[in-house]
Amino acid sequence: MSSLREQILADVNTALNTGRPPGVPAADRSRADDIPETVATAISVRPFRERVERVGSAKGPLAQRQLVIAVDCWASAAGDQPVDQALDPLLEWVTKALGGQTLAGKAHSVEEAEIRWDMARRDGAYVRVPVLVAVRYQTLRNDATARV
Amino acid sequence: MANFGAGDVPAMLAELGVGVTLGAQSTKGIVDRADDRLLEAEGGMAAVIGRDVVVTIQAGTLTGLTVGSAVTVDGTAYRVSSLLAIEDGELVRFACRKP
Numbered sequence: 626m627s628s629l630r631e632q633i634l635a636d637v638n639t640a641l642n643t644g645r646p647p648g649v650p651a652a653d654r655s656r657a658d659d660i661p662e663t664v665a666t667a668i669s670v671r672p673f674r675e676r677v678e679r680v681g682s683a684k685g686p687l688a689q690r691q692l693v694i695a696v697d698c699w700a701s702a703a704g705d706q707p708v709d710q711a712l713d714p715l716l717e718w719v720t721k722a723l724g725g726q727t728l729a730g731k732a733h734s735v736e737e738a739e740i741r742w743d744m745a746r747r748d749g750a751y752v753r754v755p756v757l758v759a760v761r762y763q764t765l766r767n768d769a770t771a772r773v
Numbered sequence: 774m775a776n777f778g779a780g781d782v783p784a785m786l787a788e789l790g791v792g793v794t795l796g797a798q799s800t801k802g803i804v805d806r807a808d809d810r811l812l813e814a815e816g817g818m819a820a821v822i823g824r825d826v827v828v829t830i831q832a833g834t835l836t837g838l839t840v841g842s843a844v845t846v847d848g849t850a851y852r853v854s855s856l857l858a859i860e861d862g863e864l865v866r867f868a869c870r871k872p
Binding site for chain 2: 661673699701743745753
């Protein structure tokens with residue numbers, strides 16, 4: 626069985642791909658390939674960092690975890706449209722698909738934690754926005770597959 | 774006093790340049806096109822590919838050329854997104870974006 630972390634990442638990817646509105650691209654997992662100029666928008670899900678705290682004493686059996694997932698959203702735009710506007714439907718969808726989720730009980734909470742805009746200009750305008758999503762969950766301290 | 778090499782510029786542009794027009798004016802310019810990886814995700818994973826299109830012309834050959842001007846470079850329409858004087862002001866280099 627895969628770790629609860631991996632299950633959460635898969636569930637977040639699935640949530641982003643379920644009932645997508647028109648114009649929102651499919652999310653992929655930890656995209657390694659570049660996004661060609663012909664692709665107007667893209668979404669990719671990847672682990673960003675995780676903080677772990679032992680629950681109770683040093684010998685306590687539980688680990689409380691906060692997994693921060695980066696949902697990277699990219700867009701390009703030509704002409705005079707501000708490029709960040711091209712991302713608005715994607716950001717709206719990330720909020721709608723993930724906000725308040727518990728991922729079928731795997732997570733205690735799923736909340737957006739931070740959104741940052743990075744832009745660049747070449748013959749078009751380009752923007753990447755990592756949406757950092759904080760997922761709180763709990764496992765046994767010595768078994769990352771055990772949901773408790 | 775003319776800038777060093779200034780006399781060679783018209784011949785160089787005539788030899789290597791393509792047609793550049795601004796309204797009714799036209800000149801020759803050298804075009805550099807290069808793709809670039811932009812906005813790479815943290816950790817060195819995916820990036821988006823953008824294309825740099827930069828044109829070099831002789832200064833003063835397109836009167837009124839400025840940021841935002843609509844130009845045609847080798848038959849393709851662009852807008853000027855950045856404009857810099859280079860080589861002691863003998864040449865002008867401008868970046869293009871899709872209109």
